[in-house]
Every structure is written in structure tokens, then in C-alpha cells.
Amino acid sequence: MTTTAPRATDAPRTGSARRVRRGSAAGTTGLYLSVGVAAVLFLIPFYLIVRNALSTDAEITGQNWKFLPARLQWGNISELFDDPTVDFGRSMVNSLVVAVLMTAGILLICSLAGYGLARIPYRHANKVFYAVLATLMVPTAVTFVPSFVLVSSLGWVESYRGLIVPGLFSGFTCFLFRQYFLGFPKELEEAARMDGLGHWGAYWRIVVPNSLNFFAAMATITFINGWNAFLWPLVIGQDPNAWTVQVALSSYMTNQTVNYHLIFMATAISILPLLFVFLFLQRWLVQGIAQTGIKG
Structure with missing residues (x-):
């Protein structure tokens, strides 16, 4: 029964593959993060429109900003x-x-x-x-x-x-x-x-x-x-x-x-x-x- 000794090039290849996977994962994470930030920036004007549409004039121009008005003005x-x-x-x-x-x-x-x-x-x-x-x-x-x-x-x-x-x-x-x-x-x-x-x-x-x-x-x-x-x-x-x-x-x-x-x-x-x-x-x-x- 013969055994094949691991080649010297196997370890470098394995390490290179790991680095590639880590780089790929980091790139994917960065991509999703960038897309998420862009989506938030894109949605901010729509949030402001909807928020102010359901507020009173005093809540829109008031100094104390709230994420949502105290009471939604559906009227x-x-x-x-x-x-x-x-x-x-x-x-x-x-x-x-x-x-x-x-x-x-x-x-x-x-x-x-x-x-x-x-x-x-x-x-x-x-x-x-x-x-x-x-x-x-x-x-x-x-x-x-x-x-x-x-x-x-x-x-x-x-x-x-x-x-x-x-x-x-x-x-x-x-x-x-x-x-x-x-x-x-x-x-x-x-x-x-x-x-x-x-x-x-x-x-x-x-x-x-x-x-x-x-x-x-x-x-x-x-x-x-x-x-x-x-x-x-x-x-x-x-x-x-x-x-x-x-x-x-x-x-x-x-x-x-x-x-x-x-x-x-x-x-x-x-x-x-x-x-x-x-x-x-x-x-x-x-x-x-x-x-x-x-x-x-």
C-alpha cells in the first residue's frame, strides 16, 4: 500500500483560496452596505413628504423634531x-x-x-x-x-x-x-x-x-x-x-x-x-x- 505525500504547493493554494473567499465576502458585504446606504438616502425625501403630509403646520415648522407626529393627521x-x-x-x-x-x-x-x-x-x-x-x-x-x-x-x-x-x-x-x-x-x-x-x-x-x-x-x-x-x-x-x-x-x-x-x-x-x-x-x-x- 502506497501513500501519496502532500505536495508542497497544496498549502499555498489552500491559503490563496481562503484569501479569495475572504476578499469575496468582504466585497459582497461592502456592496450590500453601499446599496443600503444609497437606499436610505434615496428614501429620506419620501419619508419627509409622508411625515409632513400627516402633520400640522406647527409640527412641520416646530423646533422640536419628531420622527413621526404625535397624531397622524389623516384629515x-x-x-x-x-x-x-x-x-x-x-x-x-x-x-x-x-x-x-x-x-x-x-x-x-x-x-x-x-x-x-x-x-x-x-x-x-x-x-x-x-x-x-x-x-x-x-x-x-x-x-x-x-x-x-x-x-x-x-x-x-x-x-x-x-x-x-x-x-x-x-x-x-x-x-x-x-x-x-x-x-x-x-x-x-x-x-x-x-x-x-x-x-x-x-x-x-x-x-x-x-x-x-x-x-x-x-x-x-x-x-x-x-x-x-x-x-x-x-x-x-x-x-x-x-x-x-x-x-x-x-x-x-x-x-x-x-x-x-x-x-x-x-x-x-x-x-x-x-x-x-x-x-x-x-x-x-x-x-x-x-x-x-x-x-x-
């Missing part, structure tokens, strides 16, 4: 929606209508423009694309007054048309769609054309069903932008019945009074749709941005 919700000076419920509906219709319009128009620039060959395609890019370099302040004059001359002030139509095209969204369609497999479109489909048929029956992730990502970004818009709805929605939620929020802070508890309660309620959209579409948001061709 702030009914006070917010029963306020005769601001119809907050109507403003939520207005923002929802504007954000949804603007999202649908931008997705349709910009996706068609991006698909045409990426897939339909014609002599001036690059010139049109450069013109679209040039619109990104024009400050919003330059076009604000002419846009208002045009909308006012059409009689669209204090209407959904005035709030939605001027924002139905986005040069940046068009650029993103073009970048995405440039990387879309041409073989699928060629097979569609062999079946007798034109550009429109290929776009609607082949491209769109196979690009839902990217469409969902663009829808998320566009919806958030439409919901958070403030300056243009402030100018167009001159009547309180045409106010969006952001304009309604600003009405609780005037030169004379500041209703802190209503501001925070309105803020807490107004971000619920955004949280709902983001939480349910965040997977498509990440995947869609990664597919634009501009990552890294």
Missing part, C-alpha cells in the same frame, strides 16, 4: 380635496389626460419619424435628421413666446389642445427611435416585404410588436415629463379648471400664506401615479435605454 386628505380654492381632484384628472395623450401622440409621431429616417432611403434623409438634431440646440425660452402667440391665435388657451398639441413632437425622442431602428434586424422587415407588406405594414405588424420594450421605456420617460410639466401649463391653463397638478401645487404657496401640510399632502398624492408607472415599467425602462445604441 389632511379630505381637507385637500375639499378645498374650495383649488380643485385638486380636477387637476389630477387634467394631468392624467395631458400625460396620457401626450405620451400616445409622441410615441406615434416620433416612432414614425425615427423609422422613416432609419429605414426609408431617400436623398435628403440626412439633411432632415440634422434638422431634427438642430432643434435640440434651440433653447426652450426662444420658442416659448412664439408658441404661446400661435396657440392663443388658434383659441386653444385653457384647453387640452393648447396643453397637448405643441408638445407632440420631441427631437430627442425621435433621435432615440432612429438609433433603435438602425439596430433593428433587417431580416424581419425583408421577410415582411416578401409577403407583400409595404413600409407601413412592416412598421405596424413587424417592428412595433417586436419593439414593445423600447416603446414602454419611451412611454415611461414621456409620461413622467408630461406629468411634471409646469411652465407651459401655468401659462396656458389660466382658468383654475384647466390647472394641472403641478400648477395646483404652486397655488398653496403665495406671498401671504404657505399651507405646508397641504403642500406635502398634495405632493405625496401627486407622485403616486409616477411611482406606479416607474415600479411596473422599470424593467422595460432599463432594457429600452440599453437598446438605443447610445449606452456607454
Whole structure:
């Protein structure tokens, strides 16, 4: 019976493996610690919003800070929606209508423009694309007054048309769609054309069903932008019945009074749709941005 003597290299290898495991465990612990700290920092603003929304003005501005108010003021919700000076419920509906219709319009128009620039060959395609890019370099302040004059001359002030139509095209969204369609497999479109489909048929029956992730990502970004818009709805929605939620929020802070508890309660309620959209579409948001061709 023979025995094999341990090789001299076994001990160093074992020690090296142990060091690797310890380093890996330390790295994992550091990663979780960093993520935990980042999560706490991210959640602090939400905590402050909810805490102040359920407090009185004296508890919000008082010197003695408490983690939670002595008594949760659930009546702030009914006070917010029963306020005769601001119809907050109507403003939520207005923002929802504007954000949804603007999202649908931008997705349709910009996706068609991006698909045409990426897939339909014609002599001036690059010139049109450069013109679209040039619109990104024009400050919003330059076009604000002419846009208002045009909308006012059409009689669209204090209407959904005035709030939605001027924002139905986005040069940046068009650029993103073009970048995405440039990387879309041409073989699928060629097979569609062999079946007798034109550009429109290929776009609607082949491209769109196979690009839902990217469409969902663009829808998320566009919806958030439409919901958070403030300056243009402030100018167009001159009547309180045409106010969006952001304009309604600003009405609780005037030169004379500041209703802190209503501001925070309105803020807490107004971000619920955004949280709902983001939480349910965040997977498509990440995947869609990664597919634009501009990552890294």
C-alpha cells in the first residue's frame, strides 16, 4: 500500500483560496452596505413628504423634531380635496389626460419619424435628421413666446389642445427611435416585404410588436415629463379648471400664506401615479435605454 505525500504547493493554494473567499465576502458585504446606504438616502425625501403630509403646520415648522407626529393627521386628505380654492381632484384628472395623450401622440409621431429616417432611403434623409438634431440646440425660452402667440391665435388657451398639441413632437425622442431602428434586424422587415407588406405594414405588424420594450421605456420617460410639466401649463391653463397638478401645487404657496401640510399632502398624492408607472415599467425602462445604441 502506497501513500501519496502532500505536495508542497497544496498549502499555498489552500491559503490563496481562503484569501479569495475572504476578499469575496468582504466585497459582497461592502456592496450590500453601499446599496443600503444609497437606499436610505434615496428614501429620506419620501419619508419627509409622508411625515409632513400627516402633520400640522406647527409640527412641520416646530423646533422640536419628531420622527413621526404625535397624531397622524389623516384629515389632511379630505381637507385637500375639499378645498374650495383649488380643485385638486380636477387637476389630477387634467394631468392624467395631458400625460396620457401626450405620451400616445409622441410615441406615434416620433416612432414614425425615427423609422422613416432609419429605414426609408431617400436623398435628403440626412439633411432632415440634422434638422431634427438642430432643434435640440434651440433653447426652450426662444420658442416659448412664439408658441404661446400661435396657440392663443388658434383659441386653444385653457384647453387640452393648447396643453397637448405643441408638445407632440420631441427631437430627442425621435433621435432615440432612429438609433433603435438602425439596430433593428433587417431580416424581419425583408421577410415582411416578401409577403407583400409595404413600409407601413412592416412598421405596424413587424417592428412595433417586436419593439414593445423600447416603446414602454419611451412611454415611461414621456409620461413622467408630461406629468411634471409646469411652465407651459401655468401659462396656458389660466382658468383654475384647466390647472394641472403641478400648477395646483404652486397655488398653496403665495406671498401671504404657505399651507405646508397641504403642500406635502398634495405632493405625496401627486407622485403616486409616477411611482406606479416607474415600479411596473422599470424593467422595460432599463432594457429600452440599453437598446438605443447610445449606452456607454
